[in-house]
Amino acid sequence: MMTRFAALPLFAVLAACGQGGDAFASGAAVTPGEGASPTLFVANKRGNTLSKIDLESGEQVLELDSCTNPHELATSPDGQYVALACYGGTSIDVFRTSTLERVRSVDLGANARPHGIVWMPSGNLYASAEGRQSVFRIDDPTAQTPQLTEYPTGKDGSHMVTVAPDERTAWTTDLSSKTVTKIDLTGTDAPLSVTVGEEPEGIALSPDGSALWVSARGSNQAFELDPVTMEVRSTVQTGAFPLRLAIRPQGDVAVTSDLMDGGLTVIDLDTAKAVRQIAVSGPNEAQERFQVTILWSDDGERIYVAETASNTVAEVDYAAGTVLRRFEVGEGGDGLAILP
Known part of the structure; x- marks a missing residue:
């Protein structure tokens, strides 16, 4: 059953000195990235820092302390904030995208180890809490006392999470249990x-909600599931160790991040077939780069690939299948988020 509670003020509020009580109000709606250069944010899991990359210049413009072992990132719908899952602790920390000033630290409770994170257009934020075998919904995460609702998965290693557009359903990949779990966010049905x-890990819902795609790193495969019945519709062979899976915003293809090959497998979603491979580092440099998280640009023209071992992020031209640039980031760059 789901559990609702308010975040404790001690953990939920980290107000900046000298600012009034309305400093973190939502304010007027703004267009994400309006008046600013396209921006990439990187969670550096070994350096315990958060980086900000100007995508026009390719330069790191900020790197500030974050939390212990930071992992996945998500930007707010209005583009003003970026949320960070503190995998080495128990909190979701929220930073201003402009300055990387921490404005909230929302504690999820003992042993939470939050990892996967999604910030929905409604303003609600969802995060997996691997140590608690659950998923949290955080209502209005920039408020002084965000409301928390916890939904148990009952499975070990609930690692990554994706959420339906209507926010009635979420799905997790459960690494240790080797399962994918469907969670009824209305509280009516059991998981x-x-x-x-x-070892299923990567997960993404197609933009139209008709298919759930999962990559299983231990079996070098991607799977298409019916998001309602959870039946497997298609199985696709990928490259070696497909750690992540990301669907192009246009909804035509998915890519898997094949860590051991140093490349990407492109899957046509209409035919459920692998149609090409894109080399990022290639097999000879795969261990030197150790690519992890992947992220599409909003226009679907670029793929960003976090290379944890070399402290870089590769920018890949999707159409050409070539690496355009590499950005220097902090130590152990992993989680990625973008503002257009």
Whole structure:
């Protein structure tokens, strides 16, 4: 059953000195990135820092302390904030995108180890809490006392999460349990878990909500599931160790991040077939780069690939299948988020 509670003020509020009580109000709606250069944010899990990259110049313009072992990132719908899952702790920390000033630290409770994170257009934020075998919804995460609702998965290693546009359903990949779990966010139905490959980790819902895609790193496969029944519709062979899966915003293809090959597998979603491979570092440099998280640009023309071992992020031209640039980031760059 889901559990609702208010975040404790001690953890939920980290107000900046000298600012009034309305300093963190939502304010007027703004267009994400309006008046600013396209921006990439990177969570550096070994350096315990957060980086800000100007995508026009390719330069890191800020790198500030974040939290212990930071992982996934998500930007707010209005573009003013970026939220960080503190995998080495128990909190979701929220920073201003302009200055990387921390404005909130929302504690999820003992042993939370938050990892996957999604910030929805409604303003609600969802995060997996691997140590608690659950998913949290955080209502209005920039408020002084955000409201928390916890939904148990009952599975070990609930690592990544994706959420339906209507916010009635969420799905997790459960690494240790080797399952994918469907969670009814209305609280009506019990979680439904199915076994999918070996060590399922990457997960994404198609833009129209008709298909759930999962990559299983231990079996070198991607799976298309019916998001309602959780039945496997298609199985696709990928490159070696597909750690992440990301669907192009246009909804035509997905890519998997094949860590051991140093490349990407492109999957046509209409035919559920692998149609090409894109080399990022290639197999000879795969261990030197150790690519992890992948992220599409909003226009679907670029793919950003975090290379954790070399402290870089590769920018890939999707159409040409070539690496355009590499950005220097902090130590152990992993989680990625973007403002157009």
